[in-house]
Amino acid sequence: MSAEGNAARPAHTAPPPRSLPGGGERRLHRLVAIVADRPGVLNRVSSLMRARNFNIDSLAVSRTDREGFSRMTISLHGDDIAVEQAAKQLYRLIDVLKVQDVTAEPTVEHELALIKLRVTEANRGEILKVIELARGRVLDVAPDAVIAEVSGSEAEVDAFVAVVRGFGIKELVRTGAVVMARGAGSIEEAVKK
Amino acid sequence: MTLTKGDRARRSHMPAEGTEHAAAVERAQREMLHEGSASSSVPAGERAARPRIGADVLCEALLRQGVEVMFSYPGGVILPLYDILGDYPQLRHVLVRHEQGGAHAADGYARATGKVGVCVGTSGPGATNLVTGIGTAMLDSIPMVAITGNVPSALIGKDAFQEIDINGITLPMTKHNYLVRDANELPRVIAEAFHIARSGRPGPVHVDITKDALQQETAATHPSDEEVVAGLPGFRPTMDGNYKQLKVAAAELAAAERPVILAGHGILHAGAEAELQAFAERINAPIAWTLLGIGAIDERHPLAYGFMGMHGWKHVNRAIQSADLLFAVGMRFDDRVTGNVRTYAPYARIIHVDIDPAEIGKNVAVEVPIVGDAKRVLATLTPMVEAVPAERRAPYLEQLAEWKRESEGSSWHGSGAWRDGMLSADYVVERIGELTDHEGIYVGDVGQNQMWLARYAGFRHPNTHLSSGGLGTMGYAVPAAMGAALGVPEREVWAIVGDGGFQMTSQELMTLVQDEIPVKIALFDNKKLGMIRQWQEIIYAGNFHSAHLMGPDYLKLAEAYGIPSIKASTPADVDEAIRFAQAVDGPALVWFEITGEQNVFPMMPAGKGLSDLIEEWGTPE
Numbered sequence: 001m002s003a004e005g006n007a008a009r010p011a012h013t014a015p016p017p018r019s020l021p022g023g024g025e026r027r028l029h030r031l032v033a034i035v036a037d038r039p040g041v042l043n044r045v046s047s048l049m050r051a052r053n054f055n056i057d058s059l060a061v062s063r064t065d066r067e068g069f070s071r072m073t074i075s076l077h078g079d080d081i082a083v084e085q086a087a088k089q090l091y092r093l094i095d096v097l098k099v100q101d102v103t104a105e106p107t108v109e110h111e112l113a114l115i116k117l118r119v120t121e122a123n124r125g126e127i128l129k130v131i132e133l134a135r136g137r138v139l140d141v142a143p144d145a146v147i148a149e150v151s152g153s154e155a156e157v158d159a160f161v162a163v164v165r166g167f168g169i170k171e172l173v174r175t176g177a178v179v180m181a182r183g184a185g186s187i188e189e190a191v192k193k
Numbered sequence: 194m195t196l197t198k199g200d201r202a203r204r205s206h207m208p209a210e211g212t213e214h215a216a217a218v219e220r221a222q223r224e225m226l227h228e229g230s231a232s233s234s235v236p237a238g239e240r241a242a243r244p245r246i247g248a249d250v251l252c253e254a255l256l257r258q259g260v261e262v263m264f265s266y267p268g269g270v271i272l273p274l275y276d277i278l279g280d281y282p283q284l285r286h287v288l289v290r291h292e293q294g295g296a297h298a299a300d301g302y303a304r305a306t307g308k309v310g311v312c313v314g315t316s317g318p319g320a321t322n323l324v325t326g327i328g329t330a331m332l333d334s335i336p337m338v339a340i341t342g343n344v345p346s347a348l349i350g351k352d353a354f355q356e357i358d359i360n361g362i363t364l365p366m367t368k369h370n371y372l373v374r375d376a377n378e379l380p381r382v383i384a385e386a387f388h389i390a391r392s393g394r395p396g397p398v399h400v401d402i403t404k405d406a407l408q409q410e411t412a413a414t415h416p417s418d419e420e421v422v423a424g425l426p427g428f429r430p431t432m433d434g435n436y437k438q439l440k441v442a443a444a445e446l447a448a449a450e451r452p453v454i455l456a457g458h459g460i461l462h463a464g465a466e467a468e469l470q471a472f473a474e475r476i477n478a479p480i481a482w483t484l485l486g487i488g489a490i491d492e493r494h495p496l497a498y499g500f501m502g503m504h505g506w507k508h509v510n511r512a513i514q515s516a517d518l519l520f521a522v523g524m525r526f527d528d529r530v531t532g533n534v535r536t537y538a539p540y541a542r543i544i545h546v547d548i549d550p551a552e553i554g555k556n557v558a559v560e561v562p563i564v565g566d567a568k569r570v571l572a573t574l575t576p577m578v579e580a581v582p583a584e585r586r587a588p589y590l591e592q593l594a595e596w597k598r599e600s601e602g603s604s605w606h607g608s609g610a611w612r613d614g615m616l617s618a619d620y621v622v623e624r625i626g627e628l629t630d631h632e633g634i635y636v637g638d639v640g641q642n643q644m645w646l647a648r649y650a651g652f653r654h655p656n657t658h659l660s661s662g663g664l665g666t667m668g669y670a671v672p673a674a675m676g677a678a679l680g681v682p683e684r685e686v687w688a689i690v691g692d693g694g695f696q697m698t699s700q701e702l703m704t705l706v707q708d709e710i711p712v713k714i715a716l717f718d719n720k721k722l723g724m725i726r727q728w729q730e731i732i733y734a735g736n737f738h739s740a741h742l743m744g745p746d747y748l749k750l751a752e753a754y755g756i757p758s759i760k761a762s763t764p765a766d767v768d769e770a771i772r773f774a775q776a777v778d779g780p781a782l783v784w785f786e787i788t789g790e791q792n793v794f795p796m797m798p799a800g801k802g803l804s805d806l807i808e809e810w811g812t813p814e
Contacts, residue, residue, distance in 0.1 A: 015539030021558050036427060044364060051365045081554060088551035094369045094389060097427045191426065 024079035028057065029103045030179050031074040031087055034191050036095040037063060044093050045072065054078065054086045058176025064188055069097070071188075073178045097191045106182040112151040112175045114139070115161065118168035119146050127167050134160050145170060153177075217347040247376030247407040248274040251340070252281045254383035257415055260311050261285060262302065262679055264295035266322075268315020269355060271342030273407040287679070287708050290700035292319050294672035296326020297698070300335050301673030304659045305634055306680035307464070309336040309390050316343045317355030320401070324362060325666060327397050331366045332663025333485060334458065336395035338386045339363075346374040346403040360401050368396030376409035384421045393430025394549040395462055430548060434565035439574050442520075442544045442561050447579040449518035451540075451589055452478040455501065455530075458485035458662075459523015459547060459567045461655045466490065468571035469522070475575055477586040479593055481509045483524045484647055485662045488655040498593065502530040503797045504644040507603075508596035510795075510803040513538050522546040523567045526556040527663070528799075536802035546570050603808065610764050615788030618642065618717055619649045621767055625687055625715055626650035628771045633685040634659065634677045638670035638694035641723035644793040646689045657684065668697030674712040675701060685713065685775065692718040692744045702754040705780040713774045714782040716747055719789045727792045731810050732799075747784040758782040 035041050042061055049056050057075040064071050076083065087099045115136075119127050124146070131138055131148045135156075140147040150160040154177050161172065181187070251274060255263070262285040267275045278286060289295040292314040299310030310330075314323045320341040330337045344353040360372045369389050371382050379402070386398040416424070446452065460469050469489055473480050479498035480490050490497045499509040513519065519541045524530070526545075531537040534557055543559040545552075546567060553562040563570055583590070611617035622645045625635070631653045637643040637660040652658050659677060661669040674688035695716050705712055717723075726740035751758035757777045761770035761784070774781035795806035 017535040018537055018539060019558055020534055021554050021556070040360075040364075043361070047365050081558070085551065085555055088553075092368075092549070092551055094425060094428045 021085065022079055022082035024081060026077050026079050027103075028075060028077055029080075029083040029101055030107070030109070030177065031072075031076070031083070031090070032100045032102055032179060032181075032187055033072040033074065033090060033096055034064070034098040034187055035070050035072060035093075036097065037068050037070040038095055041070065041093075041095045042072075044095060045074075045090065048089055048093060049074075049076075049086065052086065052089050054082070058174070060176040060178045062178075066188060069188065069191070073176065075177055098187055100181075100187050100190075102179055102181050107179045108182060109153050109177050109179045110151055111154050111157050111177045112149065113157045113161065114171075114173050115148045115150070115164060115169055116171035117146050117148060117164055118170050119144060123167065127164070130163060130167075134163050136160055136164075220345075220347070244410045245412070246273065246277070247379055247402070247409045247411060248277045249280075250376055250379040250411060250413060251383060251402070251407070252277065252284060254380055254415060255311065256281065256283060258309065258383070258387045260309070262287060263311040263313055264289050264298040264302075264676065265313030265340075266292050266295060266315070266319060268317075268319045268342065270344055270404040271313065271315040271319070271407070273404060274313070274342070285679075287675075287704065287710075289672070289704050291698065292322035293325050293668070294675070294698055294701040294704065296323045296337070296339060297329065297666070297669050297672035298676035298679075298701075299337050299339070300326060300330045300333075300669075301636060301659055301676030302680040303330075303335050303337055303676070304333075304673070305656055305677035305684075305686075307462075307656065308680070309338055309387055310676060311338050311340065313340045314342075315355065316341060316359065317357050319355075320359035321357060321362065324366070325664075327363055327399060328366045329661050329664045329666040329669060330397040331368070333661065334395050334462065335397065336390040337397040338383075338390050339367075339397060339399045341399070341401050342407065343372070343401045343403045345405040347405070349374075349403065359399075363399040363401075366397075367399045368394075370399040371401065373400060373402045373406050376406045376411040377413040379406065379411075380413050380415040381421070381424065384416050384418075385425060388418075388421050388425070389428060393428070394459075394547075430566075431550070431564045432548075432566045432569050434546065434563040434570040434573060438561060438563045439570070439577055442563060442574060443577040443579070445518060445542060445544055445561055446476055446520065449478075449542075451512075451516050452476065452518040452520060453498070453512050453516040453541075454478050454480045455483070455513075455519055455521040455524055456480050456486040456489040457483045457522065457524025460486060460489040461523075463523065463548075463567035463569075464655075465523070465566075465568035465571055466655050468568050468575065470494065470496075472571045472575045472578075476578055476581045477583050477590070478520070478581075479512060479590075481505075481513060483527070483530055483662075484643075484660055486524060487647060487658040487660075488652050491653045492651055493653070498597070500647050502527075502803075503532070503799075504648070504793050504795065506597075506648070507600035507795050507806055507808065508593070510797070510806060511596050511600075512593055513541070514802075514804050516541045519543045520546075521559075522571065523548075525552045528556070531557065531803070532797050532805070533800060533802040536804065538803075611788040611791050613788070614763065616761065616763060616767070616785060617791055618645045618719075618785075618787045619791075620764060621715065621717070621761075621785050621787065622646050622649040622689065623651070624767050625689070625771055628768060628775070629685055629687065633657065633687050634674075634681060636660070636670045636674040636677060636686065636688045638688070638690040639665045639667045640691050640693065640725075641719075641727065641791075641793050642670075642689050642691040642694070642717045644724075645717075648793075650689075667694040670694060671698050671705075671712065671714060672701045674714075675705060675710050678710050678712050679708075686711070688712055688714045690714065690716055691723060692716060692720060693722045693742055696742075696744060699750070702751070702756060702780070702782075706755050709779060711778070712780050713777075714780070715771075715774075716782060716784050717787050718744060718747065718784060719787045719791070720744065721789050723789075723791075724793070726789075727796070730792070731796070731807065747782065751782040751784075756780050756782050758784060760784040760786065762786040 299312035303310035
């Protein structure tokens with residue numbers, strides 16, 4: 001029925017199904033957004049991502065050096081077209097000034113984690129040593145716990161967490177990745193005046 | 194610092210006495226009880242000498258934006274506005290009977306005039322009642338500014354009387370929204386709201402204003418248009434299509450043998466009807482339209498092919514399914530248009546023109562994306578494309594014409610009486626179109642009546658077909674017709690509404706009378722929720738749960754409101770009844786008693802493809 005009327009094609013060749021947007025290979029994307037520093041902007045962004053069915057892996061927000069601008073690093077999984085759609089939806093928000101998908105660009109990526117570990121008299125020395133070897137830093141020492149800090153790429157933080165997990169993690173907090181494109185290009189400067 | 198449970202218990206939740214904050218809360222609480230509020234201290238006779246307050250700024254700003262009418266309903270915290278409204282006689286105020294009616298009226302006004310519609314409500318329930326109307330406007334990209342009052346700013350977050358987080362509620366369903374706590378911000382915010390509502394892809398903007406901001410004395414000045422634009426660096430709609438993409442599109446169009454133009458609401462928003470016609474004539478391609486694209490082209494034009502989609506014409510869907518190129522402009526490939534995307538237009542490459550980049554590639558993958566205003570893109574593109582003479586398209590256009598004859602012939606179109614001699618709805622719609630010379634404004638509700646209107650009324654002009662397409666809001670027709678009639682008094686306005694939708698917002702009948710708004714209501718009474726019944730018959734194995742609907746004696750109802758009315762139950766009654774309503778100077782109601790079992794065909798069941806149209810069901814007529 002669907003092939004009707006197309007004289008140029010033989011009747012027996014059924015057309016291939018039209019591909020759906022967002023049906024491609026999913027991978028981790030990093031979006032960097034410059035937004036107006038106004039009350040409610042974070043709510044607008046998170047509400048939009050929820051309503052449009054995008055699942056945010058992490059979201060890091062901070063001020064920039066320019067008055068009135070904030071910066072968000074949004075990490076999410078999806079295929080390239082779905083994430084492009086997310087970026088375009090973000091642009092519809094009046095308070096969003098610039099969005100860049102930096103996934104394919106060379107970037108510097110960093111995340112910070114604080115981990116509170118259970119310690120005993122017996123293993124404190126070992127734990128402190130492991131933290132140091134794994135390029136962490138000790139921020140707080142209590143009789144039965146230590147807080148370690150580690151920063152690096154998400155993979156480096158993952159690796160550190162894996163190493164210390166065996167000692168017993170009481171608490172863990174991660175900031176989510178922040179990223180910046182390498183080189184002289186600047187998303188802040190790219191924001192139209 | 195960490196606050197433990199114990200700490201919290203020891204702390205008073207009230208601000209410490211004697212602080213500035215405590216004084217503000219106390220003041221606000223007094224004002225909620227209307228004791229000694231700023232405006233009530235001014236005796237009525239001394240209004241002229243009174244100070245300029247936030248509510249004045251709001252009225253000034255509305256007048257600067259060219260607002261001539263607002264649809265609203267008062268309430269506690271918005272009363273400061275009503276206290277000074279009498280000083281602005283140029284602002285017509287229509288007191289609706291329910292805020293939803295006000296929002297739909299503003300929407301109808303905006304669709305019919307192309308201007309920004311304005312509705313006003315109070316906090317809490319006033320605001321939540323507006324929500325359905327705001328959502329309706331959002332889904333159909335209607336320029337609207339909805340204004341609500343809110344509790345005094347010091348009481349925000351305290352669950353004060355009639356307080357609800359309306360800003361949080363409208364956030365995901367507006368183009369933008371504001372909460373204003375300072376009268377000095379009002380000039381900028383109102384100017385921005387109108388600019389955002391009408392520019393680029395239009396849409397509703399909600400402005401929530403605290404009571405104290407409405408009462409606050411202010412000397413704030415209004416910004417210039419340039420200042421408004423400069424203050425919104427994140428809002429710069431792309432108007433002109435990318436030249437390289439236009440060239441690619443021109444090449445695609447030159448190569449196409451079976452092109453179909455898909456015209457949507459964006460044509461009407463951009464006022465691109467003439468450009469669309471010139472474009473279609475240059476390449477000799479048929480124009481199909483979406484529900485909201487009705488009026489993009491005069492239906493009598495030889496290249497005007499028809500209404501597409503779920504209840505569209507079979508010949509139109511057939512053309513789309515066999516097309517080798519779709520040129521879509523100002524439409525968004527809604528599921529009611531595409532059906533199953535997998536099997537949609539399987540041979541077609543797609544050029545998609547839209548002012549909103551997020552619409553491109555959202556529902557279907559496209560070959561050539563063009564972001565821009567429909568009018569500007571078509572005006573630039575038309576001279577760039579190779580003209581295709583009618584002779585080159587002859588076999589294609591002949592085939593299309595044959596399909597059209599076939600599908601129109603097999604429809605129940607114009608059959609007048611249906612089974613058992615009962616009145617058929619499509620006939621009534623067609624007669625209303627004919628007897629108004631197709632020069633009226635026709636406002637559909639939602640359901641079968643909406644589809645009959647779209648298929649059979651016969652449209653000649655843009656902005657004369659109003660319909661809640663995206664949200665599908667029952668109860669839309671009567672209040673929206675009210676707004677349309679006020680906006681375009683030179684056209685006869687007809688509300689085409691089923692008995693289900695009518696009973697949702699019939700309270701606005703009184704508004705029609707009080708404000709002398711001459712809406713003609715064609716009430717299609719099949720004593721059913723007709724589209725529900727149709728789906729239950731075809732998809733739910735005839736399990737007609739809740740499809741049957743009782744209604745009042747509509748003649749008595751109309752009489753109670755003081756609205757002249759008449760009943761028509763047979764094909765022979767139809768013309769006379771329509772003429773009766775036309776002869777009334779003011780609102781009128783025609784009660785069409787139509788058959789209860791008629792279905793709208795063809796029908797594409799949800800989830801199926803455009804090629805899977807159902808054309809009849811059960812015992813044929």
